[in-house]
Amino acid sequence: MYGWIWLIAGLVLTGAELVAPGVFLIWLGAAALFTGAISLLFGLPLSAEFALFAVSAFLTVFAGRALAQRAPIISDDPLLNERTxxxxxxxxxxxxxxxxxxxxxxxxxxxxxxxxxxxxxxxxxxxxxxxxxxxxxxxxxxxxxxxxxxxx
The missing domain is CATH 2.40.50.140 (Nucleic acid-binding proteins)
Known part of the structure; x- marks a missing residue:
């Protein structure tokens, strides 16, 4: 029912990740995009859309966190922020x-x-x-x- 709003919100959230990087909004944006696509395909009621967004947001944030912990950032200068x-x-x-x-x-x-x-x-x-x-x-x-x- 509100599928297009979810898709727009997902695009805004993923775009906001470019402005305020922190690798968090991208997962919420992905959850909103997923919710919008499912809503457009199946015509869910608003309460089901919010429930689907909550579950998908939890899963995407959890998956993103697990992915970040599995692939640590390797630096050419490991003491970059340790001046002393x-x-x-x-x-x-x-x-x-x-x-x-x-x-x-x-x-x-x-x-x-x-x-x-x-x-x-x-x-x-x-x-x-x-x-x-x-x-x-x-x-x-x-x-x-x-x-x-x-x-x-």
Whole structure:
């Protein structure tokens, strides 16, 4: 009875997915398109259309969620959103002495909070881990310390 309205709603919902991506509206749009097609084919009463939409929306959202969990997104850069983890392994210089286990280090053109063993200003340390926004550092032996011209 309201098949065309369901089809239009389905197209609007799938189009809205392009404007506000989140991989959710597409499943509701698919359910509305399915409801519209069945309504046009069989002439269902309005209450049956709503029931069919509810069931098909549940099934499509559930199926979409299962599909998304089975096929995880693989990135070329797995640390893209983990800024501190990207610094692990870098050699940095102490700019505020590490005293009592805390101090500050220079990383490129920024200064970061650091935790680690006692170290004087100007000492080279290596980032070995990250705890939140604080870098965990360890001293670098003098024979492997980088030169200042290496961009650190």
């Amino acid at each position: 983890a990207r610094l692990i392994g870098r050699k940095v210089i102490v700019v505020e002495a590490l005293q009592g286990g805390e101090g500050r280090v220079r990383v490129s053109d920024g200064v970061w909070s650091a935790i680690g063993p006692e170290a004087a200003v100007g000492t080279w340390v290596e980032v070995v881990a990250a705890h939140g926004a604080r870098l965990v550092v360890e001293p670098v032996p003098p024979d492997v310390q980088p030169r200042l011209s290496e961009g650190n």
